Amino acid sequence: MTTLERLTSDLTTSMKARDTFTTGTLRQIIGAVRTAEKSGSVARDFSDDEVQKVLASEVKKRRESAQIFADAGADDRAANETAEADLIETYLPATLSPEQVDALVADAIASTGATGPKDMGTVMKAVNAAAAGLGRVDGKVLSQVVRAALVG
Missing domain, CATH: 1.10.1510.10 (Uncharacterised protein YqeY/AIM41, N-terminal domain)
Known part of the structure; x- marks a missing residue:
């Protein structure tokens, strides 16, 4: 249905x-x-x-x-x-936990070879593609996590 x-x-x-x-x-x-x-x-x-x-x-x-x-x-x-x-x-898939988002970001950074903030778009695209079948991800939160991972 x-x-x-x-x-x-x-x-x-x-x-x-x-x-x-x-x-x-x-x-x-x-x-x-x-x-x-x-x-x-x-x-x-x-x-x-x-x-x-x-x-x-x-x-x-x-x-x-x-x-x-x-x-x-x-x-x-x-x-x-x-x-x-x-x-x-209640009609939407569950939101991914912060730990799941962190894992997806780490995997995306490793798979894309991202090295800094200039690669943020590539990492965001990879994370969104990976998260598509797993659940919802808030774009604002995802952006903050990716930015923190690439800068720090």
Whole structure:
């Protein structure tokens, strides 16, 4: 079952259970996927990886919104955004642990022969390719780990 099929199935289940929070959140993310599919010059069906990228983007948006609401003192709205992000994350593969990221970076540096910060792009590309089947990696965290490994 693809991620989009699972989302649609879970939406039906939540509607039957009259779970308004889950129903609303799933409708939003299915809508975001459909909108992304229609963007560009030609509408097309997304692969599962592309759907996962849209979901990751939606999680990131909600986490950023939650932080903004929390900073503004709107704790109830921040909690709602966080709960939505948590729900969406259940449809994404697990995030790699810091130890796994460190190991991937070390392997990529060894395999590419990187020697300094000028090789950062090559190492990032190798790590992202290696991590593709293992789980999610936050790009910002990955960039920091690669930079630290190449400089230090």
